[in-house]
Amino acid sequence: MMNSIKLQPNTSKGEWIFQIILHLLVFHFVIMDHKEGQMIYELYWYQLAFFLNYLSTNLIISYVLLPRFLYRKKYLEFGILTFCCVMAVILIEEFVLEKIFFPFTRGADFNGVLLSMGEILSVLVALVGMKIAWDAIHRQREMDELRVMAKESELSFLNSQINPHFLFNNLNNLYSYAVEKSPKTPEIILGLSGVLRYMLYECREETVPLTKEIDHLLNFIQLYELQIEGRGTVDFYTDNIEESYRISPLILSVFVENAFKHSQASQTEKINLTVSVSVDRKGMLTFTCKNNFLPEYATQTKEKGIGLENVKKRLNLLYPNTHELKIKPTDTEFFVSLKIQLSKA
Secondary structure, rough: OOOOOOOOOOOOOOHHHHHHHHHHHHHHHHHHHEEEOOEEEEOOHHHHHHHHHHHHHHHHHHHHHHHHHHHHOOOHHHHHHHHHHHHHHHHHHHHHHHHHOEEEEEEEEHOOHHHHHHHHHHHHHHHHHHHHHHHHHHHHHHHHHHHHHHHHHHHHHHHHHHHHHHHHHHHHHHHHHHOOOOOOHHHHHHHHHHHHHHHHHOOOOOEEEEHHHHHHHHHHHHHHHHHHHOOEEEEEEEEEOOOOOEEEEHHHHHHHHHHHHHHHOOOOOOOOEEHHHHOOOOOEEEEEEEEEEHHHHHHHHHHHOOOOOHHHHHHHHOOOEEEEEEEOOOOOOEEEEEEEEEOOO
16 A cells, blocks of 8 residues: 655755755845946845845744745645735835834834835745755655555465455366366466466566466466356457557456356356457457346445456556546446557567
8 A cells, every 4th residue: 555645845955955055045145236337245243134134934834834835735724824924024124124124214113014024035935945946856755766666566465365265266176177188177277377477477577568468367267167068158358469569467367357256156057248449540448247146245345346446447547637547347247348548679
């Protein structure tokens, strides 16, 4: 399960270095003056005092108001409190600092909010804006890392999670056919070997050729079909499957396994499953899976989709905005439709 992302990342050493350099750059522009076409740097105590006033307000907005209100989408509270902070800076500058450093000139009267706000806002917007940009980059990097970790962990989990029930049933079937010296025995061994090999070794890449995924799906269906032999029918259709298209592994088999288990758990005969995979000219894969079950099993079927929540998360991570999943359960039938925009190798 993915860890939740913190609204405000911990302040790192790199961020403090960035903030120090940023404040020095902004302070550099504050003390810079143009005289007779030349840039002159003159540092006075009042400039430092005024800038410290801006700095303290920036720290409050950047490290208190942003994480507690803006990043939590409390926009009204953030706006009101930010406005109060700006007004506090103006009042401190006009009625405290100017009266200390310029008691007979600037501090002798109130110059007005708009005049004072110009310089103050230019400094605060630069400082707070860079803080927002830093946080956005940090969160994006964190999201990218989480996506990579989620993909790797989920694929690794699926690769290593060979369903014991599935394996046990197929070994039992294999034993029965071997005892009877059935000509199907080599076919079963080959199919089971193919499924296990695919799960363990060929799913380590982020994507696999679509033809390999279809071959795995066919082996998977054939092995499950042995468990319902004589109790129903399984139809598998494919159309326009090209090796040049690639797909994330073990996506489709989750729905097939879910369909077999629903049907087997609810009835002993007249089991019907239909699986279809096709790709159009634009690389849009359409996968459908339909299975029937008895009405008394309907409530459990709707509530307990095996692996469905997991595969939904995987699809959102692997194919954001490029897939469409529809699941339509009824009292006697479970229907899944999945569309994925594939890419070519």
